[in-house]
Amino acid sequence: MSEKIKVVPYGGPAYEKEDLMKMEPALLRALLRERVHHTIEVPLYPTLVRGQKKPISAFGLQAQMVYDAWKEKGLIDDAPDILWSKEYLALAQKVRDGVKIEWNVPVPEPFTDEEMAVVNKLIYGRRSIRDWVDKPVPDEMIEKILEAGRAAPIGCNLDEVRFVVIKDPEEAKMVWSDIPTPNAVLIVICYDKRIPKVVAQDKFVPHNGGFDAAAAGDHMLLMAHALGLGGVWLSKSIKSDVTEDTGLKFKELYGLPDYIEVALHIAVGWPAVGTIKTQRMPLKEMMLTKGKK
Ligand SMILES: Cc1cc2nc3c(=O)[nH]c(=O)nc-3n(C[C@H](O)[C@H](O)[C@H](O)COP(=O)(O)O)c2cc1C
CATH class of the missing domain: 3.40.109.10 (NADH Oxidase)
Incomplete structure (x- = not known):
């Protein structure tokens, strides 16, 4: 891991490794989730899957640094959110390595x-x-x-x-x-x-x-x-x-x-009685505008 990497949430404090090591697990976990979300998950799809942007060379390294601290502290490694983080960290690693990834996750279907x-x-x-x-x-x-x-x-x-x-x-x-x-x-x-x-x-x-x-x-x-x-x-x-x-x-x-x-x-x-359902105002009265075009 590069020594120069710092974990910097948007507008937030810059965390170095020692800050992460001192952080309370609940807060470190939230930081991990946020960094994976903002620095990998959000940019990943336009970058990797649709090829619209070039990834930065440090793609995912902030999140990786948070996870490394998490791991070094010996904290729980198989909770769903941590597994989810690790899945994205692995994808980010592939992006940094320039590995071509075949994407086959289907888009959601309309309901029947x-x-x-x-x-x-x-x-x-x-x-x-x-x-x-x-x-x-x-x-x-x-x-x-x-x-x-x-x-x-x-x-x-x-x-x-x-x-x-x-x-x-x-x-x-x-x-x-x-x-x-x-x-x-x-x-x-x-x-x-x-x-x-x-x-x-x-x-x-x-x-x-x-x-x-x-x-x-x-x-x-x-x-x-x-x-x-x-x-x-x-x-x-x-x-x-x-x-x-x-x-x-x-x-x-x-x-x-x-x-x-x-x-x-x-x-x-358990409901004691059935009740009359409230009704809202008509939709057209709730609409402020549908935009100028
Ligand atoms: C932000 C919010 C606060 C609410 N606070 C109360 C409350 O303190 N007491 C209560 O009996 N109902 C409360 N409600 C329920 C509303 O009165 C209820 O959703 C509304 O009258 C519409 O009825 P419906 O839920 O049957 O569609 C609240 C609902 C919302 C969204």
Whole structure:
């Protein structure tokens, strides 16, 4: 590895090897994911697969340097995100070596009519449910909901979203909400505020942590609906005349550190009643413009 290479996320600090070796694993892992994403994955397809650009000679070396530190620290090497990183690092190595790569990953196909009917049922059938019967939600269903949240898009591929599952109604009272949630499982969707700072995302896109959590919440509500459960998005509130800080008490209860920021929570359970689906304004009233041409 060249001594001159430094790891420099866009607008962020420049990291040398010793900085990487000192970095906390959660932060180093986020940096690895971000560097693989921005310096290999994003430029790879136009460069390598479609041949539109010439690769730089140091193609992928920043990400490689982060991975080398990860490996040297003896950290977990077979988690899905690390395996994904290694796949891209291997491709970057081939690019640097000038090896011709045959690309045979197919482009996505449009859904069949039958598949589309399921998508429509999911997207247009989901509705907020705020009343649940006293029937336990099986752990496997909670797992499926969490997995759906895990599959949501994430800014800069940082993986900063974190979940807290609260099944005990007494503990759930620790989370402020405008509706009572007995009989529902609460999933509190948080993010690790330290992670965006590692790549200076807090300077350029400070809202992304909340957006990542929101995307996860939406995926989860869709999965809950598909499982026959009913769910609702519940706002994170701050301390005001009429609200308490959503996260404060429960962070105390579970001993969660300050850098864990609550973004929102969802409540899911077995619906007590069917409800009338809300309707949106017509699309034409939501459209601001379709562009000038
Ligand atoms: C950002 C956001 C915050 C929300 N906060 C709450 C909330 O605090 N309490 C609640 O009962 N519903 C909340 N909801 C759910 C909305 O009220 C609901 O999505 C909306 O009325 C449309 O109904 P639908 O979900 O059935 O389509 C929230 C939804 C979003 C997207």
